[in-house]
Amino acid sequence: MxxxxxxxxxxxxxxxxxxxxxxxxxxxxxxxxxxxxxxxxxxPPGFVNELIASRSDSWNRYPPINGTPEFRAACAAWLTRRYRLPAGMIDAETMIAPCAGTREALYMAATVAINPDGGGPRPLALMPNPFYQVYVGAAVLAGAEPVFLAATKASNFLPDLDALTPETLDRTQIMYLCTPANPQGAVADFAYLERALLLARKHDFLLVADECYSEIYSTDTPPTGALEVAAALGGSLDNLMVCHTLSKRSSAPGLRSGFSAGSPQAIALLNRLRTYSCAATPFATMEAATALWRDEAxxxxxxxxxxxxxxxxxxxxxxxxxxxxxxxxxxxxxxxxxxxxxxxxxxxxxxxxxxxxxxxxxxxxxxxxxxxxxxxxxxxxxxxxxxxxxxxxxxx
Missing domain, CATH: 3.90.1150.10 (Aspartate Aminotransferase, domain 1)
Known part of the structure; x- marks a missing residue:
């Protein structure tokens, strides 16, 4: 039962x-x-509490599942600034979905991407090893077989993409990639991310870039993001979803606020799934999150x-x-x-x-x-x- x-x-x-x-x-x-x-x-900054308190009149209203226009615009503007994207590449209305931190988005990405009833062998879900437990839970419950890709010192703590066989890639429907990596702190460079995205497009699977640690780095240059690669390849977000959160960037894990960015088709499916399974982010929380994405100090x-x-x-x-x-x-x-x-x-x-x-x-x-x-x-x-x-x- x-x-x-x-x-x-x-x-x-x-x-x-x-x-x-x-x-x-x-x-x-x-x-x-x-x-x-x-x-x-x-x-987190003191203005978070002030903004949440100022919206106390909103607790008697159901918030929209896809967030407020102001929130989506703040996320799109942050991505554009942070990753030096062409103006208009990220459409705030169709390419941004609010989520309760990256955990929710990472879990639901598997349900969006994996089709266990498509016939043929069981679909595969690729993930680094060590891994974030949500990757496994999402893959298994969506009907895929997890494939753990060694990310050891010998491979610079990132999976060896060149070791993936065509047979494995043809069965793959989703690949999780965490950069900077948890727990090793390794950062995928532009060439690595380009290779991963080109494989996703060639073999038609969803590359999910978990970039929740992107703003905590020791070097003078911020870590490269998957969207920078997408921009260099023409600007399309096909076969790509990136996940960001305020938990690490803004020291606000209790706010439970993040977002995903992807193609309009993927984001539409994600929002449809969230309509059935999630509680939308409250207006007060959304307003505080909007302000955090706009502030870098x-x-x-x-x-x-x-x-x-x-x-x-x-x-x-x-x-x-x-x-x-x-x-x-x-x-x-x-x-x-x-x-x-x-x-x-x-x-x-x-x-x-x-x-x-x-x-x-x-x-x-x-x-x-x-x-x-x-x-x-x-x-x-x-x-x-x-x-x-x-x-x-x-x-x-």
Whole structure:
């Protein structure tokens, strides 16, 4: 009677983490510091609260599923500025769909793209490995078979596109690509993204670019986006959907606001699906989100904070655990030999909660390629970050 596809999904990483450290109580003289979840703890700009309060008269109205014209226009204008797109390439009315953060958009993209009843072999969904769990859940529940593409140090922490066979590509209906990558922080350059989009168009699948960490980067040049490639190829968004969110960019995960951009056909289907399955973003939230997409000052300040935290990490950990300063994102991906053992020890003896890398990676009969790693999310304030990383350096 129940959906067997759901039962086939493995536990979410944080439930596995809770089981791993169950029974371990950190020493009381060391306040616990949780760096296991990618939940930014910086405060968003003060105008967010002011704008939400100013729209208190809107709570008795159902908001439109496709958002307000002002929100869509702000998102289209931000994409155009950020990725230096030709004027008019992104049509705010037909190419932008608001979503409750990227999670909702990433999940629904699979339902939009995958047709399990088209005849022939079961469709495939490609994704990097390590991966964001939503990619798998979305693929499986849409009726596709997940294909995990190794993204290890040997491939610069991105999937090797040249290793994909024509047979695999012909069965593919969706490919997820996260850049900057979670957890490794690798950034796909223009040539890589061009290769991915050309493959999507040649083999007619949807390339979904998860760019939720695009505004957190360590280099002087912002990460290339998939839309820049689309612009260079003529401006069409066919076979492409990009997903952005305010959770990381604006330190506002609780706002649950993001958007997808894609071809008019894909966005129309996404909005139709959301009509059946989602609650639309409230007017008050939408107005605050609109203001955030129009403002860059708070993003510059946030980026500077993350860079300061990576400075601390480099000072304390350079030369150990295969430490490197990632190009983007806010994670450390450290090779500590045994990720689960290190996680247990850091919590029990140091009160620092991290995530074993193996919990983010699918493996077959052989060893898990991320078994030796831990992921550390540098989401706390500067003082807590330095204290946590000092304990990591001392204990491991």
């Amino acid at each position: 129940l959906n067997q596809r759901i039962e086939g999904l493995r536990d979410y990483p944080f439930r596995r983490l809770a089981e791993l450290i169950a029974g371990a109580t950190p020493a009381s003289n060391r306040p616990p510091i949780d760096l296991s979840v990618g939940e930014p703890r910086h405060q 708070h993003v510059d300040e946030t980026r500077a904070l993350y860079r300061a935290k990576f400075d601390i990490a480099e000072r304390l950990l350079a030369g150990r655990f295969d430490f490197y300063r990632p190009q983007g994102g806010f994670y450390l991906w450290l090779n500590v030999g045994d990720g689960e053992a290190a996680t247990r020890r850091l919590w029990a003896e140091g009160g620092v909660k991290v995530l074993p890398g193996a919990y983010l990676t699918k493996h077959g009969d052989g060893p898990n390629p991320s078994q030796g790693y831990i992921r550390i999310a540098l989401v706390s304030d500067l003082a807590s970050t330095e204290e946590a990383l000092t304990r990591v350096a001392a204990l491991l």
